[in-house]
Amino acid sequence: MKRSLSYSIAALLLVLISCDYKPRNQGRVLYEKECQSCHMENGQGLGKLIPPVAKSDYVVNHREGIACLIRNGIEGEMMVNGQLYTGKMAGNSQLTEIEINNLVHYILVDLNDQKDPYQISEVRAQLERCKQ
Numbered sequence: 001m002k003r004s005l006s007y008s009i010a011a012l013l014l015v016l017i018s019c020d021y022k023p024r025n026q027g028r029v030l031y032e033k034e035c036q037s038c039h040m041e042n043g044q045g046l047g048k049l050i051p052p053v054a055k056s057d058y059v060v061n062h063r064e065g066i067a068c069l070i071r072n073g074i075e076g077e078m079m080v081n082g083q084l085y086t087g088k089m090a091g092n093s094q095l096t097e098i099e100i101n102n103l104v105h106y107i108l109v110d111l112n113d114q115k116d117p118y119q120i121s122e123v124r125a126q127l128e129r130c131k132q
């Protein structure tokens, strides 16, 4: 009885560890490939042209819209950390739900210190709402 309990705990820990690390690593790789050219290496953005995605009040306040923003892009005026941006970001229709989930995870947890990353179900529901 005791042994099977410790096996379950070990299995649970394994699941937790793999959930914790995989999205983060994959998210970083995707970020470097798809986003870094504009948002820069550490997500700091580029002056008045490209808003930061690290320590960004926009990200923290719009967490329920980030998956759709990545999928569909965004343009027009937006305020990020008190700075007005009026640029245009293209959508990424080639990215899968899982890739978007990993990217959002990286942005929320690593770049914005959020403790509660997305679940894949949340990404799926969000993308369903903004399907174009």
Ligand code: HEC
Pocket (backbone or CB within 6 Å): 031, 034, 035, 036, 037, 038, 039, 049, 050, 051, 052, 053, 056, 058, 059, 066, 069, 070, 074, 075, 076, 077, 078, 080, 085, 086, 087, 088, 089, 090, 092, 103, 107
């Ligand atoms: C070609 C340049 C470019 C690329 C590549 C790009 N973005 Fe953006 N991104 C922008 C611009 C410009 C804005 C601001 C748009 C506006 O002013 O409406 C923006 C806005 C954002 C925002 C909301 C504002 C903020 O900074 O908090 C997020 C989040 C974001 N981008 C994430 C990403 C992610 C994730 C990727 C990679 C999948 C990516 N971007 C790729 C140019 C880019």
